[in-house]
Amino acid sequence: MNPIIEPIGRPVVLGEGPFWDPDSQSLYFVDVFGYSINRYDTKTKEQFSAKVEGYCTIIIKVDGQKNKFVITEKNKLKLITWDGISDSIELSETLMIVGNPDEELLLNDGKVDSQGRLWIGSLSPQIEPSSFQFEHGKGFLYMINKSESFTVQKPNVTVxxxxxxxxxDDKFYYIDSMKLTVDVYDYDNKTGKLSNEKIAFDLRGNEIDGYADGMTMDVEGKLWIAMFGIAKVIRVDPANGKVLSSIKFPSLQITSVCFGGPNYDELYVTSGNMNQTSEQLVKYPLTGSCFRVTNLGVKGVPNLAVKL
Incomplete structure (x- = not known):
């Protein structure tokens, strides 16, 4: 593998939640602290942005509904209408508050399973505001049942x-960044039930620094993991817990990944630019950029639209 890395679009504060849309051949993603949703059109090489009201971590297409997306706003799931071009959202309505409304835990990474159900996790409260130091194990992993209800699939989550x-579709992989592992579960795709938790990958056991952030899967069953704080994406074989390869980026805070392109053989990577020193900005000149990686020699598993 001799990957080719290309920055795309405009740098952001904290890029997250990449979602590939095959219909428009576009990458959707959010800027968490720029308070925007974004679309990068790979055909025209244009980036379009619209402002959102608050802390937003995902943008996922709604299955069968044009210009409809599910986004987060703090602890809420919202249904929005956006044409992917305008600088503002046309319509926005709250679908539900996820979790205990009195706790107001922030929702974070989310993804849709083969049944069209959204899975999304929450963050533990920060010990001090903006400290990025979190109380231990007070977040959750939820499964959303067609915007009607939610179930807790996993308690005691930190990040x-x-x-x-x-x-x-019989294994589920999950990252709680503070655990420094990738965990694997037996998965019942009809009910969503998780069982038999094990460690699939141990970061420090493989002498990997930084924190595992976003993650995706290729058609060979290998994991691609965004490594926050060490400027890398790593490819891992979950069968033996070993690193197969890594890709180095000119951005330190790599946040998430998804496959896209006409053949799903391109890797799209988001990154952040938070509290970087002048020395770090010199060493990582494309900090906060999104990237397209080609010449990987493997295809990825598509991300899916949510069914409401």
């Missing part, structure tokens, strides 16, 4: 991040 299902 909810990457999610992935294997190609045969």
């Amino acid at each position: 909810a991040n990457g999610l992935a299902w294997n190609p045969s």
